[in-house]
Amino acid sequence: MTPPDATLRSAATTRVSIDLAALAANWLKMRDLSGSARCGAAVKADAYGTGADQAAPRLAREGCRDFFVADANEGAALRPLLPEARIYVLNGVFEEAFAQTLAHDLIPVISSPGQAAFWCGNAGGRPYALHIDTGMNRMGLTPGQALNHQQGSAPAPCLVMSHLARADEPHHPLNTTQIELFESLKPAFAGIEASLANSGGIFLGSAVHHDLTRPGIALYGGEPGAYRPNRLQTVVTAESRVLLIRHARAGETVSYGAAHQLERDCRIAVCGVGYADGFHRSASGAGVPLRSAVARGAQAAVGGKRVPVLGKITMDLTMFDVTDLPEGSVSAGDWIELMGPTITLEEAADAAGTINYELLTSLGRRHARNYVG
Ligand SMILES: *Cc1c(COP(=O)(O)O)cnc(C)c1O
Numbered sequence: 001m002t003p004p005d006a007t008l009r010s011a012a013t014t015r016v017s018i019d020l021a022a023l024a025a026n027w028l029k030m031r032d033l034s035g036s037a038r039c040g041a042a043v044k045a046d047a048y049g050t051g052a053d054q055a056a057p058r059l060a061r062e063g064c065r066d067f068f069v070a071d072a073n074e075g076a077a078l079r080p081l082l083p084e085a086r087i088y089v090l091n092g093v094f095e096e097a098f099a100q101t102l103a104h105d106l107i108p109v110i111s112s113p114g115q116a117a118f119w120c121g122n123a124g125g126r127p128y129a130l131h132i133d134t135g136m137n138r139m140g141l142t143p144g145q146a147l148n149h150q151q152g153s154a155p156a157p158c159l160v161m162s163h164l165a166r167a168d169e170p171h172h173p174l175n176t177t178q179i180e181l182f183e184s185l186k187p188a189f190a191g192i193e194a195s196l197a198n199s200g201g202i203f204l205g206s207a208v209h210h211d212l213t214r215p216g217i218a219l220y221g222g223e224p225g226a227y228r229p230n231r232l233q234t235v236v237t238a239e240s241r242v243l244l245i246r247h248a249r250a251g252e253t254v255s256y257g258a259a260h261q262l263e264r265d266c267r268i269a270v271c272g273v274g275y276a277d278g279f280h281r282s283a284s285g286a287g288v289p290l291r292s293a294v295a296r297g298a299q300a301a302v303g304g305k306r307v308p309v310l311g312k313i314t315m316d317l318t319m320f321d322v323t324d325l326p327e328g329s330v331s332a333g334d335w336i337e338l339m340g341p342t343i344t345l346e347e348a349a350d351a352a353g354t355i356n357y358e359l360l361t362s363l364g365r366r367h368a369r370n371y372v373g
Contacts, residue, residue, distance in 0.1 A: 014238065014240050014279075014366070015368040015370065016236065016368070017369075018235060018369065019372050020371055021372070022235045023235050024061075024062045026233055027064060027219050037210060037213050038211065039213050039215065040064060040195075041216070044074060045070060047220070048361055051369070052077070067087050068214050069090065071089060072097040072108075073100070074089075087106050087107065088107045091109075092112075092115050093108035093110070093119055094118070098118075109129040110131065110157070111139040113141065113149065116130070125155050127157070130157040131162065132146045136165040140163070147185070156189075160186075161194065161212075162181075162182050162196050163198065164201050167198055167201040167203075167225075169200075169225055179207055195212040198214055199217045200224035202218070203224065218232055234341055238340065240336055240338055242331065242332050243270050245269055245331060246268050247268070249262070250262050254268065255314060256311070259287065260311035264323070267322050267325075271318050272317060274313055274314050274318055276315045277316075278363040280362070282354070283313060284309060288311060298352065300320050300343065301342035301343050305324075307321055307336070308320065308321050345360070
């Protein structure tokens with residue numbers, strides 16, 4: 001498949017490749033793991049940075065019919081691409097978003113009695129979902145508020161849902177607490193579909209699956225929780241172009257703040273990627289004083305061999321130590337892998353002191369992007 005013209009930016013010094021076949025395979029895996037439940041997809045935040053306009057229609061082609069976005073703007077943008085789908089808006093509805101929610105047939109996920117009164121009083125019986133908080137204190141009505149709502153005269157929701165706070169930790173007792181509380185509320189919502197599982201929740205097993213699952217990170221190749229190899233396919237590969245190779249002597253320093261002093265003569269690959277491209281400054285090289293969370297900085301890969309960041313990552317440029325690679329094996333114009341088949345998303349996130357979710361959603365806007373598969 002040729003990439004859309006707008007994403008062909010040959011002068012870009014960072015490029016991102018999105019493997020839609022891997023995305024589809026990950027969704028099919030989540031669907032199979034969801035048992036008899038329907039499998040939806042969280043495509044909020046531009047499908048976790050991968051491009052919702054490409055990712056969502058591909059998932060629809062695989063059979064996905066339930067999509068979760070954060071706000072009505074995201075839902076409105078997707079509606080023309082997903083004419084048949086149910087599109088749920090996780091952040092709910094408020095007055096300024098009301099017209100757009102109606103115009104694009106979006107299903108607001110209601111999280112407070114005020115929102116419920118507003119929607120049920122104004123939307124003329126259009127469907128909505130009800131979010132019940134079972135232990136996260138983020139979105140959702142309290143169980144008491146939800147039961148009150150259900151006993152009132154408002155039309156019933158089309159879906160009741162809750163969200164797990166620690167689904168990525170399979171043995172945490174809070175999961176049991178939330179699973180049991182949600183289960184205990186279900187009889188009050190007889191005949192209404194129920195949904196509890198995000199990616200981590202799907203791996204927890206059938207007690208969490210109910211009627212509809214809502215995976216996000218797993219679709220994009222991210223492990224929920226501790227990294228386990230080979231469960232999901234790599235969707236995102238990010239690479240940076242080597243702009244020049246320079247030679248520096250032992251005792252000299254590299255990058256801003258002269259924070260890294262070379263202990264040996266070095267060959268340095270200067271690459272066109274920086275924190276403006278989501279290569280976080282917190283992943284700067286070992287020894288940089290700003291780093292406390294992680295002991296060593298990020299690594300890139302050249303032909304499967306790892307090379308470390310040297311000194312501070314800057315806005316548009318990063319230096320890598322390629323001294324240990326055979327002379328001539330990397331030159332100006334080559335591309336080095338920042339994450340992908342060798343450097344996992346989780347490893348790259350660890351190096352920056354963050355999580356796979358944040359890394360994907362902060363890829364920046366100036367890279368060349370290519371869709372494959
Ligand atoms: C983001 C989100 C999801 C998807 O979560 P993952 O951990 O990415 O699978 C599901 N449900 C809700 C309410 C969310 O906010």
